[in-house]
Amino acid sequence: MDYRTWRHVFKLDPERTLSDEALDRVCLSGTDAVMVGGTTGVTFDNTVDLLGRIRRYEVPCVQEISTIESVVPGFDLYMIPVVLNTDDGRWITGQHQMGLREYGALIDWEAVVPEGYVILNPDSSVARLTGAKTELDGQDLAAYGRLADRLLRLPILYVEYSGMFGEMDKVRRASAVLHQARLFYGGGVDSPDKARQAAGCAHTVVVGNVLYDDLDAALATVAAVRSVPAP
Template sequence: MRIEISRWKHVFKLDPDKELADEALERICESGTDAVIVGGSTGVTFDNTVDLLARIRRYELPCVLEVSDLEAIVPGFDLYLIPIVLNASDPDWIVGKHMEAIREYGPMMHWEQVAAEGYVILNGASAAARLTGARTELDVRDVTAYARLSERMFHFPIFYVEYSGVFGDMELVRRVAAVLERSRLFYGGGIDGAERAIEAARAAHTIVVGNIVYEDLERALATVRAVREAESADGGA
């Protein structure tokens, strides 16, 4: 399957460490979302990742692994996203763990299936921020500088603004999107229904919907319809 992230407007992110009924998974995979990303900050193992992959593979949509743990790298995904947490205080999340992965798996990696994400975490209370020691007290100039660093110096295809559990500053997101010319701006955090999905989709290139899947499935599914309708109303932009 050819993966074109440049076309993604909406993706669901599913956590292998959280329970999801088969019926709910079917509705997610047949919702019209552009892809499913599998990943999480804690509790991700090889076993729960391969189990979720097998369940998603019943459906015809791109299935992507966002790698957060070397022990949970599972073959068979369409694409592997590698987060480079640019505002991490722990260098392991910038280059250390990545070097370890390449040392272990480099000879067998299919590099055309690997995409790096320049990641900036902005919710200091989140598990992701605590895990990486992220410096989250950043202003617009800081984040746009990281965006330019990610795109212009490192040539990452994705720049990911992650608020992880809370709805972020959409003016900041819009201003970050404005400085990117080739990279895709992903936004994640606090998208809990149609209204916020539309607001985020008009600020970022791609929105990532996660936690609400496990809290209110109907509201999660409504985000897909909302983004599609907004896209049509905006002329497919």
């Protein structure tokens, strides 16, 4: 499965409720993939339940892992966040080492994709949890882009505004310095217009919260993203 070709991804939170009818529309929307993950309240049980519902469809399904306990077999890919803009080592290598100590011998490494995460909304749950340093200018974000892309050789730089629409000039600046990494953008994409703006700066646009607030607006982002040439 080539995540490098993805332009649009829907992100579903196992803790939140989505009806069967809504899930049907999401999975048949033409999105490139469905990502399952969240910051809090994600458990093995609610993750496996959501995976079982998604598996009725042919859409690729990936898990973005937030806790070791919530890892569920059966996803197409497993995306592993490495938070770059924090001083708390638990979210850089600490949790990862603990997981590998326990399960390293069992991992299918062909299905694992690390992500260099930069979290930019100071009011978000994920920023508070990880202690992210969110006061970054465009030069800072570009530097994190080079860190992920050139120094750490991570395949994805994930710019996460988590609930708010970000500053696209900063995102564009980070995207411009990447050579091999793909830029994933998530945060506040709740309309076709914002989807188009994000698609002009990021290789992949991740749409999440609006699915639970305005499903029609969320579904309209698929065509909006595809209408914009990739950067």
